[in-house]
Amino acid sequence: MATTSTTTPKKDPWRAFRLRCDRIDRNSERWLLLTFYALIILTVAIEVIRRFVLNYSSVWGEELARYAFIYLAWIAAAAAVRDRAHIRIDVLVNLGGPRIQRLGWWLSDIATLVLAVWALWLSISPVLTSLNFGSVTPGLRLSQAIFLMAIPIGFLLVASRVVQTMMEDIRRMRRGEPPFEGRKLFD
Secondary structure (H helix, E strand, O other): OOOOOOOOOOOOHHHHHHHHHHHHHHHHHHHHHHHHHHHHHHHHHHHHHHHHOOOOOOOHHHHHHHHHHHHHHHHHHHHHHHHOOOOOOOHHHHHOOHHHHHHHHHHHHHHHHHHHHHHHHHHHHHHHHHHHHOOEOOOOOOEHHHHHOHHHHHHHHHHHHHHHHHHHHHHHHHOOOOOOOOOOOOO
């Protein structure tokens, strides 16, 4: 006599957490870029209306748009590293087989990682100097360190994305797949 159980199988709580973290990892730059784009567009639109309709412009508008653009650029750099969408000349790499391509990607990733870590190290000093002296921006009257942090944050994101792509290349190599060549903008 067969009995059926009415209990449901246990759900893995960590699986849902991992899926949520993966989704954040895949889309974090996209949402940050969208936020900064919207902030730039909104600020510039408000400033245009204020200047040409009300004959008045604010001190903070241009400054906010400029600093939002700086953050946008550094976050976009990390997103491009994730997608391997940076401008590159890969004619020689594409002439070789999968081993040459993998070697080319590894050399490129290592060089990018070294550059990102070096630039991260160099970009921390101006932030600390700004914090020590308490410098503020002229229009927003906020700490200059908030906006100087865009560079170390950007290089930290770039370095983390390079490490992620290198780990993904190792996984692909173990499965016998070719390295991820990136998303192409044009064919």
